[in-house]
Amino acid sequence: MSAPTLPANAGSSPDSAGHYGRYGGRFVPEALVAALDELDLAYRTALTDESFQAEFGTMLREYANIPSLLYRAERLSAEVGARILLKREDLNHTGAHKIRNVLGQALLTKRMGKPRVIAETGAGQHGVATATAAAYLDLECVVYMGEVDTQRQALNVARMRMLGATVVPVTSGSRTLKDAMNEAMRDWVANVDRTHYIIGSTAGPHPFPAMVRDFVRGIGVEARQQSLDLDGKLPDAVAACVGGGSNALGIFHAFVPDDDVRLYGFEAGGDGVETGRHAASITGGSSGVLHGARTYVLQDEDGQTRESHSISAGLDYPGVGPEHAWLHDIGRARYAPVTDAEAMSAFQLLCRTEGIIPAIESAHALAGTLKIIPALTAELGRKPTILVNLSGRGDKDVHTAGEYFGILDGEQA
Numbered sequence: 001m002s003a004p005t006l007p008a009n010a011g012s013s014p015d016s017a018g019h020y021g022r023y024g025g026r027f028v029p030e031a032l033v034a035a036l037d038e039l040d041l042a043y044r045t046a047l048t049d050e051s052f053q054a055e056f057g058t059m060l061r062e063y064a065n066i067p068s069l070l071y072r073a074e075r076l077s078a079e080v081g082a083r084i085l086l087k088r089e090d091l092n093h094t095g096a097h098k099i100r101n102v103l104g105q106a107l108l109t110k111r112m113g114k115p116r117v118i119a120e121t122g123a124g125q126h127g128v129a130t131a132t133a134a135a136y137l138d139l140e141c142v143v144y145m146g147e148v149d150t151q152r153q154a155l156n157v158a159r160m161r162m163l164g165a166t167v168v169p170v171t172s173g174s175r176t177l178k179d180a181m182n183e184a185m186r187d188w189v190a191n192v193d194r195t196h197y198i199i200g201s202t203a204g205p206h207p208f209p210a211m212v213r214d215f216v217r218g219i220g221v222e223a224r225q226q227s228l229d230l231d232g233k234l235p236d237a238v239a240a241c242v243g244g245g246s247n248a249l250g251i252f253h254a255f256v257p258d259d260d261v262r263l264y265g266f267e268a269g270g271d272g273v274e275t276g277r278h279a280a281s282i283t284g285g286s287s288g289v290l291h292g293a294r295t296y297v298l299q300d301e302d303g304q305t306r307e308s309h310s311i312s313a314g315l316d317y318p319g320v321g322p323e324h325a326w327l328h329d330i331g332r333a334r335y336a337p338v339t340d341a342e343a344m345s346a347f348q349l350l351c352r353t354e355g356i357i358p359a360i361e362s363a364h365a366l367a368g369t370l371k372i373i374p375a376l377t378a379e380l381g382r383k384p385t386i387l388v389n390l391s392g393r394g395d396k397d398v399h400t401a402g403e404y405f406g407i408l409d410g411e412q413a
């Protein structure tokens with residue numbers, strides 16, 4: 001594999017204004033600039049503040065069951081002709097990688113002296129994680145969720161309410177994640193003095209993409225060390241699904257300087273990129289501005305954001321974090337779409353071979369991995385070892401998957 005040319009900031013940070021090459025930055029109303037500056041300062045201070053790092057580390061370890069396991073999926077490996085290692089983020093408290101970011105931002109909220117947090121959520125995982133952190137740290141919590149997602153992720157709506165959060169169904173636009181994010185931004189503008197907006201992915205205006213990445217990058221730091229402990233060497237490739245991009249950057253970031261480790265991000269191809277019904281912003285989009293940052297966006301000729309589609313609520317987003325846009329353009333990570341059907345087939349495979357029900361988002365990572373095995377085997381001349389981020393568990397998706405496979409009885413269907 002040829003070594004890509006990386007700018008000096010590779011593997012660390014964007015420039016001081018939040019740019020990754022031509023992506024990122026801050027495109028926000030005047031009213032939010034002071035709040036973003038305050039957040040940037042709090043986050044930078046926290047990065048080097050030993051007491052913050054110690055408290056964050058204790059919360060991850062003692063509350064969230066982190067570090068997560070690295071698991072050798074042997075039956076799956078035998079079936080697919082590659083050695084598959086799964087980073088078990090599904091075993092974290094609340095069932096996904098999202099808890100890492102949320103605990104970090106909730107702790108920052110406390111440090112900034114704000115009593116209220118708001119969040120947007122698609123699959124509900126980020127909403128549940130935020131409601132959990134708010135209960136744990138005694139913060140008021142409001143979660144915005146597209147009405148369509150409140151229906152396909154009803155279980156997570158109930159979980160958030162049990163945890164004491166207010167869930168607001170958003171009825172504008174496509175009634176999915178991007179609309180929830182718009183509503184949350186409106187709330188933030190109106191209540192910025194006493195509210196922190198916990199964005200759930202490596203998206204949004206600076207400093208969110210860098211800050212969220214830094215809170216989740218432990219995934220890759222752990223997995224890198226776990227791989228070395230297990231095999232005495234690094235995996236040939238690392239794979240993850242890409243919605244806004246947090247679980248992918250979380251696992252990629254520590255490997256970016258390792259030129260021999262290939263990085264693969266799998267986007268939601270929905271019904272197929274050629275049908276227009278998909279959420280593959282890098283493969284099927286173009287450069288534009290969404291939710292405060294320049295990045296790849298699904299948009300029409302007038303720059304209006306197009307509706308996205310994916311069977312997976314957490315990947316159903318018409319943009320992607322700016323660091324991914326940059327990693328794509330410089331060729332350090334490769335991105336490809338995975339259709340709903342391919343993801344569901346991988347979902348079933350993991351259930352049957354390993355007794356693990358994955359989140360449908362994570363099933364995209366596995367499906368994409370299956371597609372790259374033949375080429376990677378040919379390139380290496382041997383069986384590849386591929387580290388896959390199992391970003392979450394499938395409890396929230398049981399109804400969607402049950403319907404998809406036609407295995408629900410009578411009135412449940």
Ligand SMILES: Cc1ncc(COP(=O)(O)O)c(C=O)c1O
Nearest residue numbers: 125201243244245246247314392
């Ligand atoms: C389990 C899981 N994986 C992946 C994602 C996609 O988000 P991101 O791309 O930020 O990791 C989500 C979003 O809700 C999720 O719940």
